[in-house]
Amino acid sequence: MAKTVYQRPKSLKEAIFHYCPGCGHSIAHRIVAEVIDELDIRGITIGVPPAGCAVLAYNYFDVDMIEAPHGRGPAMASAIKRALPDRVVFSYQGDGDLAAIGIAESFHAANRGENITIIFINNAVYGMTGGQMAPTTMLEQKTTTSPLGRNKKLDGYPVKVSEIFSQLRGVTYLERCMVNSPANVNKTKKAIKKAFQCQIDGHGFSLIEILSPCPTNWKMSAVNSCKWIDEVMSKEFPPGVFKDNIYAATKTAEVDS
Amino acid sequence: MNKVLMSGNFIICEAAIRAGCRFYAGYPITPQNEIPEYMAEHIRKVEGGVFIQSESEIAAINMIAGASAAGLRVMTSSSSPGISLKQEGISSMAACELPGVIVNIMRGGPGLGNIRPSQGDYFQATRGGGHGDYRTIVLAPATGQELADLTMAAFDLADKYRNPAMILADGMMGQMMEPVIFKKPKPRQYNEKFMLRGAGKGKSKFIRGLLLDPIDSEEHNWKLARKYEVITKNEPLHEEYKMDDAQMVIVAYGTAARIAKGAIKRLREQGMKVGLFRPITLWPFPEQQLRSLSSKIKHFLVFEMSTGQMLEDVRLALQGYADIKFHGRPGGAVPTPAELANVIARVYERTINN
Numbered sequence: 001m002a003k004t005v006y007q008r009p010k011s012l013k014e015a016i017f018h019y020c021p022g023c024g025h026s027i028a029h030r031i032v033a034e035v036i037d038e039l040d041i042r043g044i045t046i047g048v049p050p051a052g053c054a055v056l057a058y059n060y061f062d063v064d065m066i067e068a069p070h071g072r073g074p075a076m077a078s079a080i081k082r083a084l085p086d087r088v089v090f091s092y093q094g095d096g097d098l099a100a101i102g103i104a105e106s107f108h109a110a111n112r113g114e115n116i117t118i119i120f121i122n123n124a125v126y127g128m129t130g131g132q133m134a135p136t137t138m139l140e141q142k143t144t145t146s147p148l149g150r151n152k153k154l155d156g157y158p159v160k161v162s163e164i165f166s167q168l169r170g171v172t173y174l175e176r177c178m179v180n181s182p183a184n185v186n187k188t189k190k191a192i193k194k195a196f197q198c199q200i201d202g203h204g205f206s207l208i209e210i211l212s213p214c215p216t217n218w219k220m221s222a223v224n225s226c227k228w229i230d231e232v233m234s235k236e237f238p239p240g241v242f243k244d245n246i247y248a249a250t251k252t253a254e255v256d257s
Numbered sequence: 258m259n260k261v262l263m264s265g266n267f268i269i270c271e272a273a274i275r276a277g278c279r280f281y282a283g284y285p286i287t288p289q290n291e292i293p294e295y296m297a298e299h300i301r302k303v304e305g306g307v308f309i310q311s312e313s314e315i316a317a318i319n320m321i322a323g324a325s326a327a328g329l330r331v332m333t334s335s336s337s338p339g340i341s342l343k344q345e346g347i348s349s350m351a352a353c354e355l356p357g358v359i360v361n362i363m364r365g366g367p368g369l370g371n372i373r374p375s376q377g378d379y380f381q382a383t384r385g386g387g388h389g390d391y392r393t394i395v396l397a398p399a400t401g402q403e404l405a406d407l408t409m410a411a412f413d414l415a416d417k418y419r420n421p422a423m424i425l426a427d428g429m430m431g432q433m434m435e436p437v438i439f440k441k442p443k444p445r446q447y448n449e450k451f452m453l454r455g456a457g458k459g460k461s462k463f464i465r466g467l468l469l470d471p472i473d474s475e476e477h478n479w480k481l482a483r484k485y486e487v488i489t490k491n492e493p494l495h496e497e498y499k500m501d502d503a504q505m506v507i508v509a510y511g512t513a514a515r516i517a518k519g520a521i522k523r524l525r526e527q528g529m530k531v532g533l534f535r536p537i538t539l540w541p542f543p544e545q546q547l548r549s550l551s552s553k554i555k556h557f558l559v560f561e562m563s564t565g566q567m568l569e570d571v572r573l574a575l576q577g578y579a580d581i582k583f584h585g586r587p588g589g590a591v592p593t594p595a596e597l598a599n600v601i602a603r604v605y606e607r608t609i610n611n
């Protein structure tokens with residue numbers, strides 16, 4: 001009998017992703033679904049997709065989902081979690097969604113220490129609307145609204161979400177990862193699993209930032225996009241664990257009980 | 258049941274909690290601050306009750322949308338500028354057919370305006386307010402008792418039609434102390450199949466407003482429109498006061514209607530045959546009910562604490578069958594009953610006694 005070494009995660013529907021070839025959303029979806037399977041939480045997970053390229057995530061994830069208006073995912077997710085504290089709730093957001101229009105909702109959900117998980121796809125552009133400048137666009141990077149390259153005097157600087165959010169005392173676990181190589185995909189999956197586990201154990205807010213290729217709007221091949229993450233993006237946004245208070249949270253929980 | 262004396266904003270909260278509201282989110286703004294303050298203390302005392310002081314009105318409306326999807330009875334409140342910020346969320350709740358109660362304790366506008374009672378948000382409330390083809394059920398209480406009864410009714414209507422419902426009151430209603438009896442709320446009737454609580458072992462569900470295919474989207478719009486038609490047919494409410502022999506009808510809602518009642522009492526003492534038609538639901542507007550008066554009565558005067566918004570609905574209802582005058586006090590100005598009586602008396606002299 002043949003041994004199955006690779007199959008569709010149960011938490012993904014049998015639908016073909018609409019994402020462009022080489023897009024990081026597809027990979028992120030898959031590993032989130034694998035984690036949901038491995039933690040056996042499909043039946044108690046509620047996801048909140050954003051306005052952004054991942055707006056149709058409910059066509060792919062086989063878990064309960066509710067679409068949020070652009071940027072408002074963390075407000076919805078906070079409320080769902082408060083209403084149903086024993087469910088696992090995650091919000092899935094792009095960089096425009098999280099760091100521009102929804103910065104307040106994201107920041108304050110983090111600061112309240114909501115026991116939710118944010119999967120944050122940083123692809124340095126607004127994918128869905130056609131490649132406009134995002135808060136995370138690199139200096140000098142050309143986009144449709146920074147045709148001469150992002151100019152720090154006119155457009156400000158790339159927003160470092162992980163660095164900033166890790167300062168908030170409400171945050172328990174925060175890691176920045178990449179999905180531009182098999183090894184990095186594995187690392188990202190581990191981080192996502194840790195974040196979900198952190199939530200399941202009741203330890204509070206977790207956020208996983210994922211540097212994610214958008215070959216279409218970067219106007220690069222899929223391979224070059226992965227290289228660009230290594231050579232350019234990860235220099236501005238270095239991967240790593242920015243906050244891990246899980247151990248401390250475990251200790252506090254022991255004292256509390 | 259005990260009669261208690263409470264201010265309007267507290268009455269709304271107490272009625273909401275008794276009606277089973279278990280999730281409240283809001284952001285401070287005068288003249289409704291008593292609502293988040295009361296909720297912070299009291300909703301948390303009931304089992305499962307959640308209060309969140311949100312970072313903005315935008316967050317608050319999306320929080321109640323989330324908690325509504327999760328199956329709770331939910332409420333948010335604000336005053337005019339904050340209600341403007343909630344509009345995208347209200348539109349989204351209507352699109353996703355999520356029930357929820359939104360309280361607007363109106364203040365003077367436009368812009369920051371002032372914190373005095375006003376009725377300038379009628380258009381915003383009754384026309385949907387946000388983008389797209391949708392409607393919000395709008396209830397306009399005029400007494401402390403109605404604040405309680407209509408708040409409870411708003412939860413029932415929101416559930417029944419799976420649509421946001423709004424309590425439209427103003428700073429005067431919110432601050433005024435009045436006696437109230439809290440009636441026994443009806444048990445909640447809301448099908449679990451509309452709730453999002455995790456798929457369990459079953460099929461997963463999703464709730465969305467985005468419909469990329471225009472044909473799907475058109476069908477969804479017509480489905481909502483059919484629902485709004487049913488609401489328009491079944492739910493209009495109004496009150497008539499001293500209408501039996503009236504030759505002139507004042508049309509007013511909320512605080513303006515209270516002032517009008519005081520004015521009408523004075524005018525009646527002077528022998529003027531003036532009555533009041535008070536819409537209680539602003540959407541659906543009691544259009545047929547108002548129109549049916551026009552076969553007997555030919556003189557109407559609309560009084561609003563605005564430059565004339567409900568006036569348009571009165572015109573639509575009366576369709577030119579009667580003469581319509583208007584008196585307005587916008588921007589936070591509130592006339593006394595005596596002042597309004599003088600205005601009405603002048604019109605009455607010119608039209609009826611002529």
Ligand SMILES: Cc1ncc(C[n+]2csc(CCOP(=O)(O)OP(=O)(O)O)c2C)c(N)n1
Pocket residue numbers: 051052053054069070093094095096097098121123125126127128129134
């Ligand atoms: C209130 C509002 N403003 C603007 C939009 C249009 N819009 C949809 S997605 C998006 C940006 C998406 O970019 P990002 O969040 O980075 O996600 P990506 O598509 O790159 O995954 C914008 C501006 C909207 N849906 N709602």
Ligand code: SF4
Pocket residue numbers: 018019020022023024025053123127128213214215216217
């Ligand atoms: S536009 Fe970019 S982010 Fe959107 S699907 Fe295509 S590659 Fe992915």
